[in-house]
Amino acid sequence: MPQRTVLLVLFDGVQSLDVTGPLEVFAGAELHTPGTYRIRTASLGAAPVRTSSGLTLVPDQDLADAPAPHTLLVPGGQGTRRPARDPRLADWLREHGPRAERLVSVCTGAILLAEAGLLDGRRATTHWAYCDKLARDHPSVEVDPDPIYVRDGHVFTSAGVTSGIDLALALVEEDLGREPALTIARHLVVFLRRPGNQAQFSAQLAAQTARREPLREVQQWITEHPDGDLDVESLAARAALSPRHFARAFQAETGMTPGRYVDRVRLEHARRLLEDTADGIEEISRASGYGTCEAMRRAFVRTLGTAPAEYRRRFRPAVPTR
Template sequence: MTERTLLVVLFDDVQSLDVTGPVEVFQGAALACGDRSAYRIRTASLDGSPVRTSSGLTLVPDGSLMDASTPHTLLVPGGEGTRRPDPRLVDWLRDNAPQTGRLVSVCTGALLLAEAGLLDGHRATTHWRACDHLAGAYPKVDVEPDPIFVRDGRISTSAGVTAGIDLALALVEEDLGRDIALTVARHLVVFLRRPGNQSQFSAQLAAQTATRDPLRAVQHWVTQHPEADLSVESLAERAGLSPRHFARAFHAETGTTPGRYVERVRLEHARRLLEDTADGVTKISRACGYGTSEAMRRAFVKALGVAPAEYRRRFRGPAQQPAH
């Protein structure tokens, strides 16, 4: 089996989960395939000294970046330390990262890559809070704020924190196959795998949570009953308000209209069913409130650019398609 070396960059105020999440995925993959050499993982700081994470944990690196050999995969995590990068670290990345086989950043680690000029001319993402800064400070980077991860050639960047696990699972699937990646995902009790173009937000996170109990209860009820009558009139009656008052209040408190919120919930639910079940498109369309498979197809094409069957094929691969 091919040996892949993985070097993880450490620095003060690094986000600990940006480090440990992907490391657990790659180490788990090596164990799952029965070959510990599948991934040889090392951590390194500039001078080999321990670093203190943003949560207060101390990480002890395996060695110094200055002494590290060129890895197959270089992983740059994020954290508060990326806001005030050590110029020596940026110089090291600029000089050494181009020689690696694969360059990966998690969360705001993309800011370090951008500062070193490594993302110029490439598509990239980062934590949603840092996307505007990345785009404004580094105009040569094609920033995509919505996806949980973006892969552009040998460079892969992910959104905040747990998105690094999604990206690591995608890389393991590429290296060792879906079965190994699925074994790791099950062990970590995470999904295999949220596709890279999935939004950084669920429907509920994308919208603000209403402050008033009746509106907040309606939001929750919608997510639990996507198949129901979710017209403004029906939801207004549930909230005990007139349709006009309800629509105004819902938009004021959540930042989106009731109709748009319902669209997001139904699409999100349909995607989960396509990913996790063998149910046919017609059955899923009814379970999600679309009524017909054609209505669901239109919603998918509008939001994602692909039909439901194609979405399932891309997510699950041909070997995992349901029988017809």
């Protein structure tokens, strides 16, 4: 198996976890299967860099001297954004990025890739707080704000911070297989692995909290009773509003329709049961409000691109079902 060089780009204002998270994954893979990865860090002029949290990182070499890597990883952080951004970074990426066999960004590292023209015509994601900016500043990039990471050909972009670990685990699994990636995930005490199209936010985080108390109580009721009667008429009655008034007010105050909110809460409830319990698929479908296994399967495939049984296998391969 050929050794793959992984080059991590460092710069002032980088987010330290965007660097160390993926680095620990690839380093773990090298320990597990020696000779598979050669990990290097580089900065402009080989200068030490100060991360956004104040940690100083000393690179291995100058970017100017770095050979073309197999995997070029660009982290995010304050240093990717104006006025802190060094314009030479985009220039270097524009010249050297196309030489990498695999181009990867974590968090707002996607902004640097876009500045270098490396995301033109591609689908990409970044930290939720900067998706609108990325789309506005680079209209040639198809920005998807929902997934934790996106693959478009040989280009991989991921969302905020810890999603870089998810993406690195996915890359190791692609390179070496499932077992080494699972061993690394267990060592790091993280899941193997959140699917790339899993949403960046839970329903409770994605939706705004309603201003009015009756609507907030309905939100809480939905979360606590995913298997309940959650049609608009029943929820409206709980809020003491007409169905039409309730639907308008709920969307205005939370940013999503009642139906969409219910769908997300039920999916998250089912996911947690698949991850944390040994309950059977049929039992979970009832407890999550789907009623039937087929209804839950359709919801999983539509939203996560995988069936419940496969989702459980990815997250908890050793959990017996009953």
